[in-house]
Amino acid sequence: MDKLWWYTARSAGLVSMALLAASVLWGLALSTAPRGARPRPAWRLDLHRYLGGLSVIFVGVHVAGILLDSFISFHLVNVLVPFTSSWKPVAISLGVVALYLLAAVELTSLARKQLPRPLWRRLHFLSFPLFLLAEGHMLLSGTDAGSPLVLGTLVVVNVAVVALTTRRVLQAQAAAEARREIPLAEPAISR
Helix, strand or coil, X not given: CCCHHHHHHHHHHHHHHHHHHHHHHHHHHXXXXXXXXXXXXXXXXXXXXXXXXXXXXXXXXXXXXXXXXXXXXXXHHHHHCCCCCCCCHHHHHHHHHHHHHHHHHHHHHHCHHHCCHHHHHHHHCCHHHHHHHHHHHHHHHCCCCCCHHHHHHHHXXXXXXXXXXXXXXXXXXXXXHHHHHCCCCCCCCCC
16 A cells, blocks of 8 residues: 555556657647548547547646655655756656646647637647657656567657658648749739
């Protein structure tokens, strides 16, 4: 029973990382999907939002487990302020900054309809550094970071993120190029 909070923090950290990876991958898959004449089913975007929301919940459980565990004795300031932890300060700081980025991405996504689209898009790009910081936090402080299953999964996820991101960038470049090639209509000359 004395390790309950440790196992809670550990498992919630792994689950939140898996959910974050799934949300990033699903978001990239949505943004790279071919756009046809038919609208996309609403469940696709709902699933992306659901994965992001679940990630927030499991990060909360992870932080609560860390605070309640007595082995390292984290305090609230250690999980909210970077470089205040005496245990693996860089690794913990990566997690703290990732926590703030996760909050920014999630809150602005909830307020998406109230924000100008260009602002929302720029803020949503914080998902990339969020993913990298969370991954760094897990690799540098996670007990299971050396597990072949965890490492193998991270390799597959990172390859997929890079591939989908590359595809998205190439699609955006092709769309911009197509817009530049559309000739402007000649002004009508009135007689």
